Amino acid sequence: MVRAKKTPKKHTGALTAMLIHLAKRLLAMLPVVIGVTLISFLIIHLAPGKPTDVMTELNPKITPEARARLEKYYGLDKPIMVQYGLWLKRIALFDFGNSFSSDSRPVIDKIWDQKQPLLDRRLSVTVIINLVSMLLIIAIAIPAGVYSATRPYSFGDRVSTVIVFIGFATPAFWLSLLMMMLFSVKLGWLPISGLKSLTYAAMGPWEQVLDKTLHLVLPVFVSAFGGIAGMSRYMRSSMIEAMGNDYITTARSKGLSERTVIYKHALRNALLPLVTILGLSIPGLIGGSVIFETIFGIPGMGQLSYQAIMTRDYPVVMGILTISAFLTMLGNLAADICYAFVDPRIRVK
Amino acid sequence: MKQVLVMLAVVLTSCSLLHAEVTGQEPSYGDRLVVGTIGEPTVLIPMLASDSASHDVSGLCYNGLLKYDTDLTLIGDLAESWEVSADGRIITFHLRKNVRWEDGVEFTARDVEFGFNTIVNPETPTAYAEDFRQVVKFEILDSYTFKVTYEKPFSPALTSWGNLIVLPRHLLEGKNITKNDLTRKPLSLGPFSFREWSAGEKIVLQANKTYFEGRPYLDSYIYRFIPDGATLFLELQAGNIDLMSLTPLQYTRQTDSEYFKTHFQKFRYPQFTYVYMAFNFLHPWFQDKRVRQAIAHAIDKQEIIDGVLLGLGEQATGPYVPNTWPYNPNVKKYDFNLEKARELLSQAGWRDTDGDGILDRDGKPFEFSVLVGMGNSVRLNTATIIQWRLQQIGIKMNIRVLEWSTLINEFIDKRRFEAIILGWSIGLDPDQYDIWHSSKTGEKQLNFISYKNPEVDLLLEQGRRVFALEERKKIYYRLQEILAEDVPYIFLYVPSSLPIVSSRIQNIQPAPIGISYNLPKWFVPKKLQKNTPVP
Numbered sequence: 001m002v003r004a005k006k007t008p009k010k011h012t013g014a015l016t017a018m019l020i021h022l023a024k025r026l027l028a029m030l031p032v033v034i035g036v037t038l039i040s041f042l043i044i045h046l047a048p049g050k051p052t053d054v055m056t057e058l059n060p061k062i063t064p065e066a067r068a069r070l071e072k073y074y075g076l077d078k079p080i081m082v083q084y085g086l087w088l089k090r091i092a093l094f095d096f097g098n099s100f101s102s103d104s105r106p107v108i109d110k111i112w113d114q115k116q117p118l119l120d121r122r123l124s125v126t127v128i129i130n131l132v133s134m135l136l137i138i139a140i141a142i143p144a145g146v147y148s149a150t151r152p153y154s155f156g157d158r159v160s161t162v163i164v165f166i167g168f169a170t171p172a173f174w175l176s177l178l179m180m181m182l183f184s185v186k187l188g189w190l191p192i193s194g195l196k197s198l199t200y201a202a203m204g205p206w207e208q209v210l211d212k213t214l215h216l217v218l219p220v221f222v223s224a225f226g227g228i229a230g231m232s233r234y235m236r237s238s239m240i241e242a243m244g245n246d247y248i249t250t251a252r253s254k255g256l257s258e259r260t261v262i263y264k265h266a267l268r269n270a271l272l273p274l275v276t277i278l279g280l281s282i283p284g285l286i287g288g289s290v291i292f293e294t295i296f297g298i299p300g301m302g303q304l305s306y307q308a309i310m311t312r313d314y315p316v317v318m319g320i321l322t323i324s325a326f327l328t329m330l331g332n333l334a335a336d337i338c339y340a341f342v343d344p345r346i347r348v349k
Numbered sequence: 350m351k352q353v354l355v356m357l358a359v360v361l362t363s364c365s366l367l368h369a370e371v372t373g374q375e376p377s378y379g380d381r382l383v384v385g386t387i388g389e390p391t392v393l394i395p396m397l398a399s400d401s402a403s404h405d406v407s408g409l410c411y412n413g414l415l416k417y418d419t420d421l422t423l424i425g426d427l428a429e430s431w432e433v434s435a436d437g438r439i440i441t442f443h444l445r446k447n448v449r450w451e452d453g454v455e456f457t458a459r460d461v462e463f464g465f466n467t468i469v470n471p472e473t474p475t476a477y478a479e480d481f482r483q484v485v486k487f488e489i490l491d492s493y494t495f496k497v498t499y500e501k502p503f504s505p506a507l508t509s510w511g512n513l514i515v516l517p518r519h520l521l522e523g524k525n526i527t528k529n530d531l532t533r534k535p536l537s538l539g540p541f542s543f544r545e546w547s548a549g550e551k552i553v554l555q556a557n558k559t560y561f562e563g564r565p566y567l568d569s570y571i572y573r574f575i576p577d578g579a580t581l582f583l584e585l586q587a588g589n590i591d592l593m594s595l596t597p598l599q600y601t602r603q604t605d606s607e608y609f610k611t612h613f614q615k616f617r618y619p620q621f622t623y624v625y626m627a628f629n630f631l632h633p634w635f636q637d638k639r640v641r642q643a644i645a646h647a648i649d650k651q652e653i654i655d656g657v658l659l660g661l662g663e664q665a666t667g668p669y670v671p672n673t674w675p676y677n678p679n680v681k682k683y684d685f686n687l688e689k690a691r692e693l694l695s696q697a698g699w700r701d702t703d704g705d706g707i708l709d710r711d712g713k714p715f716e717f718s719v720l721v722g723m724g725n726s727v728r729l730n731t732a733t734i735i736q737w738r739l740q741q742i743g744i745k746m747n748i749r750v751l752e753w754s755t756l757i758n759e760f761i762d763k764r765r766f767e768a769i770i771l772g773w774s775i776g777l778d779p780d781q782y783d784i785w786h787s788s789k790t791g792e793k794q795l796n797f798i799s800y801k802n803p804e805v806d807l808l809l810e811q812g813r814r815v816f817a818l819e820e821r822k823k824i825y826y827r828l829q830e831i832l833a834e835d836v837p838y839i840f841l842y843v844p845s846s847l848p849i850v851s852s853r854i855q856n857i858q859p860a861p862i863g864i865s866y867n868l869p870k871w872f873v874p875k876k877l878q879k880n881t882p883v884p
Contacts, residue, residue: 049754056476063479064793073474102399102474103392104527113548122549177579185587192587193580194550198383198571297575299549306576307389312754 018340025336029329036325037091037318041084044309044317050076051100051312074100087318096319101311107319111301123323125195126293126300129216130285133224134278140228142274145235149270150262152240160232167229172288176222176295183218191215193297219296223288227281234277235270242270272343279335283328378556380873381569382854385581385590389574390552393535393543396468396475396513397527406552406572409868410537413511414442414461417777419860421673422818423507427456427515427538433816437502442510444493448561450517451537457492463522464514473526480509502814504821505780540565540869550574566872588612591851597659600847613849616859619672620846623665624728624772625838626719626735630799632767634715641836643693645683647742648735652685654842657730661847665840667829668773668781673861674818675779677826680833690742701743708743716745717767720760723752728770731841735770761797770841779825782809785832800837853877 052070056062071077075086090097096107112121119128148157184192191197195215196208203211242248243266251261289302297303301320308316390403395411398404414428425431428442448456467473469481483506486498499506517536521529535543540562541554554570573590575581582599584590586608595604600615626648628635635641650664669676699708699715708715721732729750736746746768751760760766773784783789786809787801805828812824832838848864850857853873857864 047754048752048758053754053757062476064791066476066478067793069471070474073472101391102397102403103532104474105532110548173577177583180580180583185583188587192584192589193575193577194573196547196550198551198589295577295580297550297573297577297580299547303549303576 022333022337025333029326029333032329033322033325034088037088037322038084040321041087041314041318042080044312044314045080045083047312049312051314052076053312087315091322096322097315099308099316100313101308101316107315110304110316111319111323120195120299122299122301122304125298126286126289126302127327129220129223129298129300130282130289132216133220133227134281134285136220136224137227137231138278140224141231142235142271144228144232146239146262146267146270148232148236149239149243164229164233167225170225172222172226172291173295175225176218176292179218179222190217193295195298219292219298222296223285223292226288227285231274231277231281234274238273239266239270242266245269268342272339275335275338275342279332282331283324286324286327375874376566376856376870376872377875377878378564378566378872379568379875380853380878381571382567382868382871383571383573383589383591385573385575385584385593387574387576387578387581389549389576390572392532394516394526394532396464396473396477396516397532399476402572402574406554407535408512408539409541409554409570410535410539410543411512411515412539413513413515414444415507415510417862417866419858419862419866421777421861428510431507433507437504437814437816438500439496439498440507440510441490441494441496444495445561446493448538449559450519451542451557451559452517454517454519455492456515456538458489458495459492460516460518461495461514462487462489463518464516467516467521467526468514470526477509477513480506481514502816504813504816505776505778507816508776508778541570544569560869562869565869567868570868585613585849588851591854593849595847595849597661597845597847600661600849601659604849609849612852614852614854614857615847615849616857616864617661617845617847618859618861618863619663619670619843621670621777622772622774623668623670623843624731624770624841625665626768626770626841627798627838628768628836629764629766630801630837631764632717634717635767637697638835639693639697640699641839642683643690643697643742644739644744645836645839646686646690646693647738647744648683648839648841649685649738650841653731653734656734657727658842658844661845662842663845665843667832667840668775668784668838669779669825669829670775670843670861674822675825677829680829682833683836687738687742694742694744699743706743707745714745715743716747718747718749719768719770720749720751720756720766721770722756723750727844728772732770762793764797764799779821780809780813781828782813785809785828785837798837800835802831802835805831853879 050071051074052067056067056070068077075083078086087097096111098104098106099110111123118124144160148160151157180192183190191214195212197203197211197215200208200211243262245266248261248266251265252258256265286302289300290306291302292298293300293302294306301323305317305320307313308320384405386402386405388400388402390398390406391400392398392403393407393410395404395407398407412426414426415423415431416426418424425445427445427448429445431440431442433440442458442461444456444458444461450456465481465484465487468475468478469484480503483499483501483503484497485500486496488496488498490496515538517531517538520531520536533546537543537557538561540557540560542557543552544555545551545553551574552572554572556565556568558564573584575584578596581590581593582603585593595615600617604613604615626644628641630636654660654662654664663671665671666680666682667677671678694708694715698710700710701708703709705714719732719735721728729748732746732748736748739746761769783795785796785800785802785805787796787803787806789796790799790801808824808828808831812821812828815821815824846863850864854871855874856867856871858867860866
């Protein structure tokens with residue numbers, strides 16, 4: 001189980017192989033990203049409605065000429081494949097184009113506003129909330145799963161099973177509103193929505209950190225809630241399976257303490273499938289951001305994508321989809337690398 | 350007009366104990382107003398914006414040349430006065446002197462000229478150019494006077510000289526109107542000046558100390574965007590928001606507690622919109638006036654208002670808001686009378702010959718679909734009530750709910766519908782040429798029901814050529830009589846605006862135009878001020 005430390009030469013060899021493997025994987029991502037963008041581009045253009053509709057639909061002051069002028073202004077008069085080609089050409093130079101909404105801002109400024117502090121930019125806000133909630137999921141789901149698995153069908157296991165099913169069945173938006181009512185309106189402990197208080201600018205640095213943390217408590221909890229429920233179930237079954245293996249019997253017969261048996265022998269093996277599942281849950285988390293960022297009024301990428309989709313702001317939608325696709329693939333790659341670390345059997349020879 | 354105001358004062362309700370206790374206090378400076386809304390502004394240059402949030406905020410930074418008085422007549426704002434030539438083709442504006450932009454530069458006719466040239470420029474992506482395209486000549490007479498010449502007299506144009514064309518020329522000249530700092534950072538000459546915009550969170554405005562009508566009493570105005578309506582309401586309840594619009598349910602039930610009665614004041618006045626059911630005149634059944642009238646008799650408007658708006662609306666009888674000057678109260682009304690409805694249908698040849706409970710004619714049952722936009726539960730419920738009533742006179746009406754863009758692009762634009770339930774927002778000028786004129790039935794045009802009536806055409810043409818209010822009133826009164834007789838639409842209801850404001854805020858004087866027209870004069874008495882100024 002322990003990695004080869006004795007022969008450094010062999011170790012560097014493995015590292016080079018690993019890097020080559022990584023490079024290959026990264027390169028393989030390229031066609032996938034292009035495929036994702038092509039399909040997304042076609043789908044959002046197939047959806048009825050145009051970005052100019054907000055301005056022109058049912059507006060008595062719009063003539064057909066004015067409509068045509070607006071469509072030409074946004075390049076919507078060209079065939080769809082030409083539009084995609086132009087978009088792809090720009091994206092190759094890392095130019096996401098300008099938003100079609102009436103502010104005409106560059107898409108990149110909306111997602112990654114250089115004038116804002118690093119942590120206040122929309123992409124960072126979403127990534128941070130997702131990372132924290134992922135950590136929260138791991139921190140709670142793994143011990144909960146182990147607890148249940150080591151005492152299957154006990155009282156504690158049954159209680160946690162019930163909680164998990166409640167967690168599965170609870171809609172996030174409903175839970176959010178209930179929590180807001182309890183913790184914010186009734187008790188007044190936590191702020192209801194947003195990322196900062198109105199008096200934020202007047203606060204000292206530590207107060208600012210505290211203010212932001214308090215604002216993040218409810219959103220992070222809600223976004224992690226469903227994940228905790230699911231992940232602890234996976235952990236439980238994976239752990240029960242691991243506990244039934246022959247090497248556990250062997251370990252026990254060697255006279256190892258139950259603690260060592262569980263945490264060193266069983267847990268390590270039980271964690272393997274979890275890595276895959278965590279990797280796969282990234283798109284779900286990013287998608288969930290749309291919902292809780294809208295409910296909690298958090299200025300992240302999810303909220304932006306919701307607005308952009310509603311107004312058919314193609315460049316912004318495409319920008320966000322591309323970034324999300326990239327993040328998802330990066331997440332899967334990270335999962336694969338983690339896999340290699342935790343399971344020497346699949347490590348490249 | 351006086352009478353109208355008195356009647357409205359009865360409708361408008363203000364229910365705050367606290368408010369009653371402290372009225373009559375001396376106005377004092379300070380405190381802030383936090384407004385909560387669902388939508389975030391997109392751009393703060395009025396001519397580029399097409400959403401109400403953007404206009405709400407930019408309207409506090411840029412005044413217009415003209416504005417509407419509380420009784421909806423036009424009065425001067427940045428223009429002290431204006432004259433219309435005898436033939437109605439030339440309008441001369443006299444601007445107020447000594448109005449300065451925040452940076453000290455004087456506002457002159459050159460700024461208006463710049464705004465005008467920008468809005469008619471084909472390169473400017475704006476939805477408001479058409480009224481200005483009617484202008485054939487724009488002449489500056491001196492720094493404070495300019496003259497515009499129209500090809501034909503065009504009275505609706507007067508209202509267009511609002512704040513769309515008021516822009517600081519000295520900062521924008523030679524720049525791309527869509528890509529400059531002012532799109533997100535306006536330079537004010539109005540009551541409030543811009544301070545900060547945190548995307549996805551809030552916009553902060555600050556009292557303009559040099560405002561030509563005197564600085565507002567409130568220190569700052571904060572516009573918070575919270576996309577979720579339920580969250581917004583919780584913020585109100587927690588006291589983090591001072592002003593928002595309520596839904597009928599929130600107005601009647603959720604704000605009925607002692608807490609809300611002592612901490613907030615509620616207002617109610619008609620919105621400038623109406624909801625209607627329209628018939629497609631290309632469909633043979635609906636070409637018969639008797640059929641349309643029969644359906645009108647089978648609909649109980651009050652029942653719909655009570656059911657879907659919890660009583661918070663008014664019956665519509667035409668395309669104008671009740672109690673505004675173009676509104677004609679004495680048009681033909683269709684009382685709720687199922688007998689009469691059946692009789693009219695029978696006259697039109699619709700009888701239930703096969704005994705299945707549905708009327709038929711020439712072997713075809715009277716069955717049609719009404720289209721409703723998705724996500725609008727008020728309209729869907731309206732349709733359901735109508736469906737139930739029509740069933741009682743032997744008409745089978747199916748309801749089809751469609752996503753908004755699909756509804757517009759695939760059904761309205763292509764005229765593929767039988768009936769539809771929609772709403773119009775009503776401009777403050779009574780001109781309705783685009784909606785009813787027979788020349789406006791082309792693709793994407795707004796007379797999508799293909800309604801044609803020569804007298805209506807004539808009235809609409811006359812209405813936009815005269816300026817005198819009394820004369821226009823006569824024309825639009827007649828228009829409403831014909832529409833009531835012809836029933837191209839069944840005008841259903843005018844919903845109410847239901848704002849709620851913290852009871853700290855004093856001097857809100859509701860009027861037909863709403864409450865926010867005198868926002869600079871709102872104040873919080875010293876002893877109720879709870880917020881220190883934002884640094």
